[in-house]
Amino acid sequence: MIYCDYQATTPLAPEAREEMLRWLDGPDGAGFGNPHSPHRLGRMAAAAVDLARERVATLCPPGGRVIFTGxxxxxxxxxxxxxASRGDTRPVAVSAIEHAAVRDTAADLGCPVTHLPVDREGLVAPEPELPRDVRLVAVMQVNNEIGTIQPVERIAARARAAGALFLCDAVQGAGKIAPxxxxxxIALSAHKLYGPKGIGALWVRDGIELAPLITGGGQEQGLRSGTLSPALCAGxxxxxxxxxxxxxxxxNHVESLWKKVGELFSGWTLNGSATARWHGNCNLRRDGLDAARLMADVRTVAFSAGSACASGSGRPSHVLRAIGLDDRQAKSSIRLGFGRYSTLAEVEEAAERIVAAAQMQE
Structure with missing residues (x-):
């Protein structure tokens, strides 16, 4: 199997796996302590969590704190x-191509939601029109489906001028481009940057107060009750x-693969901007292609017809529709993702198999 779905998840880095094993050891290894316990084993585990917190914080701007989440x-x-304060019904604004985690949660807040449009390149306007009295603006750094890199600094400044907080889903950009x-x-996910599944983080700027979602023992700065996993944090x-x-x-490695993919998929159309984009994400379409059938025909290559979170829904991608594609064009699109552990030989072979199968549909 050739893996070309790095936007869905990335392989676990061997260095992360090795560090995790230290905190999964039994009594002899003494790495199984509860990081919230006051004894020596607990303090050892807590120190591992603190070190991990410092390391994750390097992916974010200075002047904030990292809260580990699931x-x-x-x-x-x-x-x-x-x-949001209790009963706060002020509007929020989110981009039209946000991940479902943002879109669906915003829709459930009980307040008006404005969807900021994107152009055909997949980019939000740097100074978008925001609703009056907006309390929060959410725009992702790198889109998970088409890889476009948003002008988040200018949008953040626009939000600040409007008196709103700015939330950035940096899941696809963290560790790859500047924060x-x-x-x-800022929302982060370990398994999108060669870490383990089951752990994420929220970076919060100093001075911003949050109410907890999960109550109980008051762990994790009083915002997320429950015992932290030192192994996941360390990884x-x-x-x-x-x-x-x-x-x-x-x-540099991703850029070299991107150039090769452009050669191998000659005649296909790129979805989204070719320049304001993370080049480890290649979303392509071919007229008349049945992407679902293509995935069934090329089972030796792991690639996607859209977001992993929406796979199997049968609905055309809201991201592709937002950039002006009709349902037919959206359903003729595929997404290839590659990264640190992808090789040129794998990318060439994957492209050869996909192109050959696509030609069989003609």
Whole structure:
């Protein structure tokens, strides 16, 4: 199986796996302590969590704190719900191509929601028109389906001028490009940057107070009750550290693969901007293609016809429709994702198989 679905998840970095194993050991290894316990084993585990928190914080701007969560989806829920005072019905604004974690949560807040449109390149206007008395604006840094990089610094400044908080879903950009310095809250996911599944984080700028979503023992700064997993935290921390160390090398590697993919898929149409984009995401369409059938025909390559979270729904991508594609064009689109562990030989072979299968549909 050739893996070309890095937007859905990334392989676990061996350095992260090794660090995680230290905190899964039994009594002899003494790495199984509860990080909230006051004894020596608990303090050891707590120190591992603190180190991981520091490492994850390097993916974010200075002047904030990292709150560990079970996923980026939970982090987004904490940001959207926790930042609202009880009974607050002021409007929020989110981009038309946000992940479902933002779109569906915003729709459930009980307040008006404005969807900020994108152009045919998949970009939000740098100074979007915001609703009066808006309390929060949410725009993702890198789109998970088409890879477009949004002008988040200018949008953040626009939100600030309107008196609103700015939330940025940086799941696809963290560890790959510079963090959104103007954000008030940033959502992260470990498994999108070569860390383990089951852990995410919300970075919150100093001075911003949140209400907890999960109550109980008051762990994790009083915002997320429940015992933290030192193993997951440690794996996330090391993955973040390696991502920072390898950021330039990883970007150069992805760029070389992007150029090759452009050659191999000659005649296909790129969805979204070719320049304001993370080049590890290649969303392509071919007239008359049945993407669902193509995925069934090419079972030796792991790729996508859209977001992993929406796969199997049968609905055309809301992202592709937002950039002006009709349902037929959306259903003739595929997404290829590659990254640190992708090889040129794998990308070439995957492209050969996909192109050959696509031609059989003609």
């Amino acid at each position: 996923s980026a989806t939970e982090a987004i829920n904490l940001a959207l719900r926790g930042s 959104p310095a103007g954000a008030d809250m 996330f921390g090391v993955a973040a550290m390696i991502a920072k160390e390898r950021e330039k090398a990883d970007a």
